[in-house]
Amino acid sequence: MKIVLQRVKEASVTIDGKVKSQIGFGLLLLLGIETNDTIQDVQWLSKKVLSMRIFNDQEGKMNLSIQDVKGEIIVVSQFTLHANIKKGTRPSFMRAARPDTAIPLYEKFIEIIQIGLCRKVGTGEFGADMKVSLVNDGPVTILMDSKNKL
DSSP: OEEEEEEEEEEEEEETTEEEEEESSEEEEEEEOBTTOOHHHHHHHHHHHHHOOOEEOTTSOEEEOTTTTTOEEEEEEOGGGGOBOSSSSSOBOTTBOOHHHHHHHHHHHHHHHHHHHTSOOEEOOTTSOEEEEEEEEEEEEEEEETTOOO
């Protein structure tokens, strides 16, 4: 399971010209689920996201978590994070999980994040053509991979 985590001033997801989710200060998470991902991957990554100290404290040091700053989160499914580009110029997405595997893990990830934040999390729509807008804060962008824990 992979995440591109972006600290944002604001972010939104638009589908068919209608805003599906919109947040102010917080995190935009692009979440890619791989065929061999499990609930353990969901648990590990959700815990990491909630506890990452990437927000500035009063001294300007990255010392606070999303929970500390009471920020908001949008989670967007993104199978293209598992693109294989080793051969040719057209990416292969064979490692990306099929919807019957990915959707339950995506939903569980969102559920755990919502419990940790004590508030609703914005989402995209699994499989939809989405327009994602953001104002990156910092910029702070972090790549996370549940297969790269050590």
